Structures are given as structure tokens and as C-alpha cells.
Amino acid sequence: MKAIVIEKPGEINIIDREIPNITTNQVLIKVKAAGICGSDVHIYHGKNAFATYPRVVGHEFVGEIVKIGKDVKGFQEGDRVAVDPVVSCGECYPCKIGRHNVCRNLQVMGVHMDGGFQEYVAVEYQQLYKLPENIPWEIAATVEPFSIGAQVAHRGRLSASDTVLICGAGPIGLIILQVAKMKGAKVAILDIVETRLKKAKELGADKTINGKEKNITEAINEFTNGEGVNLIYEATGNKNILQTCIRELPSPAGRIVVLGFTTDELSFRQVDIMSRELEIIGTRLNNHRFAEVIEWFKQNRVQQKEIITHTFPFEKAKNAFKLNDEKPEEVFKIILTF
Ligand SMILES: NC(=O)c1ccc[n+]([C@@H]2O[C@H](COP(=O)([O-])OP(=O)(O)OC[C@H]3O[C@@H](n4cnc5c(N)ncnc54)[C@H](O)[C@@H]3O)[C@@H](O)[C@H]2O)c1
Ligand SMILES: [Zn+2]
Ligand SMILES: [Zn+2]
Structure with missing residues (x-):
């Protein structure tokens, strides 16, 4: 063979x-x-x-x-x-x-x-x-990449009442977007490649942000009327983006789910986590999520071909x-x- x-x-x-x-x-x-x-x-x-x-x-x-x-x-x-x-x-x-x-x-x-x-x-x-x-x-x-989407939904306690920011419109960001829309959340997505943002729009993103053209913090303030996003998925793997996510973008009681795995160190202020009771949540692979994903596939709830x-x-x-x-x-x- x-x-x-x-x-x-x-x-x-x-x-x-x-x-x-x-x-x-x-x-x-x-x-x-x-x-x-x-x-x-x-x-x-x-x-x-x-x-x-x-x-x-x-x-x-x-x-x-x-x-x-x-x-x-x-x-x-x-x-x-x-x-x-x-x-x-x-x-x-x-x-x-x-x-x-x-x-x-x-x-x-x-x-x-x-x-x-x-x-x-x-x-x-x-x-x-x-x-x-x-x-x-x-x-x-x-099925396996969609199982990442299922896992991050559980890790972030994603629900219809959330306003979500997904950083990165690569395959994983676009999968998280589909899961977030399936759950009924309001979703903004960030990237620097226009074709990926265009695809995100087609898949139902409520707002797309091109980080090369627009200040991210301003864009999120506009999107949330200054409230900040409740749930952030960091799926660019870029430490500067994660730093901005912790410092500037979450609402009080916000959750930040970390997918990227660089070994770079980053700096943030304790008070930004403490004062808003932020949760910074790791996520790795999937924890027995295949059956759930196959059920989505059977019910045509996601658009794999996209x-x-x-x-x-x-x-x-x-x-x-x-x-x-x-x-x-x-x-x-x-x-x-x-
Ligand atoms: N935790 C896990 O279990 C798990 C599983 C799969 C993937 N990942 C990680 O999730 C991330 C996304 O995976 P993928 O396959 O979609 O990767 P990818 O590289 O295809 O997508 C990353 C996207 O982020 C965008 N990006 C990069 N730098 C940016 C910046 N500074 N500002 C805005 N956008 C930027 C890129 O243009 C790209 O579209 C990767 O870091 C990957 O290693 C983690
Ligand atoms: Zn994979
Ligand atoms: Zn073990």
C-alpha cells in the first residue's frame, strides 16, 4: 500500500x-x-x-x-x-x-x-x-474539523443570547461561524483576507471586519454599541490579536476561548481580567463530539461544501x-x- x-x-x-x-x-x-x-x-x-x-x-x-x-x-x-x-x-x-x-x-x-x-x-x-x-x-x-466547532461551542457555553467575535476566517473560524449561527448567536468575524470574509458573509456573519482596513476595537464598539462582545474565539493563532481580545474587546462577564497554540508570551493587565470577571478558556481537539456532529450532518444543519x-x-x-x-x-x- x-x-x-x-x-x-x-x-x-x-x-x-x-x-x-x-x-x-x-x-x-x-x-x-x-x-x-x-x-x-x-x-x-x-x-x-x-x-x-x-x-x-x-x-x-x-x-x-x-x-x-x-x-x-x-x-x-x-x-x-x-x-x-x-x-x-x-x-x-x-x-x-x-x-x-x-x-x-x-x-x-x-x-x-x-x-x-x-x-x-x-x-x-x-x-x-x-x-x-x-x-x-x-x-x-x-466531521473532525466540525468536531472542533462542537467542542468550542461547549467550552465557550455558546448560546443564542451571545454576541460573538470570531478572530480568523480560516476553515476553523468558518466552522465556528456556522455553529454560532446554528445556535442563534449574533456574530462578527475578523480576518485580513477579503475572500475569506466574503465567504463568512455568505455563511451568515452579521459583520465582517478586515483588520488591515479597520481598527478592531472601533469595529467592535460599533457592533455592540460600546458593550463589548460576550464571547470571543481566537482562531488566528496570532498573539497580538489575543492580547487585544483580552484587553479591549470583551464585555463584563465575557469569555475568551483560545484555539491558537503559539509559544509566544503576551502581556495583559490583571485588572482587566479581574474587574470584568473575564474567563480565558483553552480548547483542544474534541471530547467525544463526533456523534453530535454526525447528527448535524444528517439533519443538514451545516454547510460542509462551503x-x-x-x-x-x-x-x-x-x-x-x-x-x-x-x-x-x-x-x-x-x-x-x-
Ligand atoms: N485548539 C484546537 O483544537 C485547534 C484545532 C484546529 C485548529 N486550531 C488552531 O486554530 C487556528 C485556526 O485554524 P485554521 O485551520 O482555520 O487556520 P488558518 O491559518 O487557515 O486560519 C487563520 C486565519 O486567521 C487569519 N489571520 C492571521 N493573522 C491575522 C491577523 N493578524 N488579523 C486577522 N486575521 C488574521 C488568516 O488570514 C486566516 O484566514 C489556528 O491557529 C490553528 O492552529 C486549534
Ligand atoms: Zn484538523
Ligand atoms: Zn489520560
Whole structure:
């Protein structure tokens, strides 16, 4: 079988490998489609602090079960499945309190261990979620990024009464936007790439802010009549934006949910957090949110096609990564087909 391997930062190859063996608790999946995510690109560029090399990347993948271990329950050959890439130990404090996505011994497929950019992959059956027949593979490959949207909604306690600011209209920002509109919130979204803001407008953003053209604080004051936003999602990964979010943009009792993961330090004033009782909330991956997302897909509550701009056969993965780097105004999400 073929596998897409990032040998070391900057070097991507398609290699031949043995089809993996499965344990009694695993199934063998024939991968059908997989999305390229910002984190795959970061691993390619050597900018992901969690990754080790060589690595088969890909954590947004779906496929068909072709072989079953003898202890697997609830699945059979031929089932179409989405794979939750989060693997946890079950023993540590976060695991014990039901927060396995921040497990001390967290292993994410495609980051800490090999992922889905290969023709076959062995997976524990507890990571599987059945997909309905009528969802095409390319669409199904977006279950994992939408699970980020579900997770951040829970983390931020997103509700219809919130006025929300989403910083960043990349694939993740556009997914959070869809979830926030689905919940009935009023939403502003910030970016510096006009095509991404245009897409946000089409997806129902109440206000778009181009940070290159407009002062963010002024824009938010106009949007909220000076009240500030109740809930902020920082999905640019830019520390200066997060700093502005904490200092200048929230209403009293506001929440700021942090998605980006730079290692830069930032400065803010204690009193700005204290006096407004701000909450600064981290969010990582998803905590068993696949079933909820598949339900959204079944009920046509989200528009997955709006974020998929390109599809490539996996043999062209190099071209796909290149395009992703070179054309941020054209590329939102690329799906590889197998
Ligand atoms: N916490 C998690 O579980 C999790 C999961 C997925 C992604 N992420 C992170 O969320 C962020 C968004 O992911 P993505 O895939 O959409 O990434 P992306 O890079 O495609 O999108 C980021 C967007 O922010 C915009 N941006 C960058 N700097 C800006 C600035 N100074 N002002 C305004 N806009 C700016 C970019 O134009 C882009 O549209 C990334 O930082 C990613 O690492 C976190
Ligand atoms: Zn992803
Ligand atoms: Zn654990």
C-alpha cells in the first residue's frame, strides 16, 4: 500500500509500506478521504511542537472497515466510519474526570502517531463512529474539523443570547461561524483576507471586519454599541490579536476561548481580567463530539461544501500542500481522495 510520509520538515514522500496488522481490539480501515488541516501543514513546516518525524500525517479521515479484530463490538466489515483521532490513557486526572482530549499521555493520530494519509490504517474500535450511507466521503472527511466547532461551542457555553467575535476566517473560524449561527448567536468575524470574509458573509456573519482596513476595537464598539462582545474565539493563532481580545474587546462577564497554540508570551493587565470577571478558556481537539456532529450532518444543519475548495487524488499530495501554502485567498480546505 501507499502512505504519504513527512520524512522531516519540508520533505514529503509517497512510500510503499506493508498493510498494517490489527490487534483483537482493532479494525482495518481502507481510507477513502482525508482533509488537509493547518496542523498537517505546520508539521510539514516543522512548526508543530507536538509532532515527531518521520510521520504519516492526517487526522481528518474516513473510510470503510475491511477487517475486524475478534474483540470488536458493534461494527462489521463494510461499515462506513469516521475516526476520532484522539487516543487517551484512561488513567490520568483529565481522563478520570471525562476530559480525555487533554489526557496527560495524549496521542493524536497524525501527530504523535501515524495518521490517515495512507491507504489502510489500523484503529481501535472505540474511536469509530458510523456514517450514514448518503454522506459522500469528501463531505464526511469534515466531521473532525466540525468536531472542533462542537467542542468550542461547549467550552465557550455558546448560546443564542451571545454576541460573538470570531478572530480568523480560516476553515476553523468558518466552522465556528456556522455553529454560532446554528445556535442563534449574533456574530462578527475578523480576518485580513477579503475572500475569506466574503465567504463568512455568505455563511451568515452579521459583520465582517478586515483588520488591515479597520481598527478592531472601533469595529467592535460599533457592533455592540460600546458593550463589548460576550464571547470571543481566537482562531488566528496570532498573539497580538489575543492580547487585544483580552484587553479591549470583551464585555463584563465575557469569555475568551483560545484555539491558537503559539509559544509566544503576551502581556495583559490583571485588572482587566479581574474587574470584568473575564474567563480565558483553552480548547483542544474534541471530547467525544463526533456523534453530535454526525447528527448535524444528517439533519443538514451545516454547510460542509462551503469550506471545501479543492479535491486531489492522494498521489498529488505534494501539489496539494504546495497550493495550500501559495494561495490562502483561494484555498480553504483541500480533501485528498484515496
Ligand atoms: N485548539 C484546537 O483544537 C485547534 C484545532 C484546529 C485548529 N486550531 C488552531 O486554530 C487556528 C485556526 O485554524 P485554521 O485551520 O482555520 O487556520 P488558518 O491559518 O487557515 O486560519 C487563520 C486565519 O486567521 C487569519 N489571520 C492571521 N493573522 C491575522 C491577523 N493578524 N488579523 C486577522 N486575521 C488574521 C488568516 O488570514 C486566516 O484566514 C489556528 O491557529 C490553528 O492552529 C486549534
Ligand atoms: Zn484538523
Ligand atoms: Zn489520560
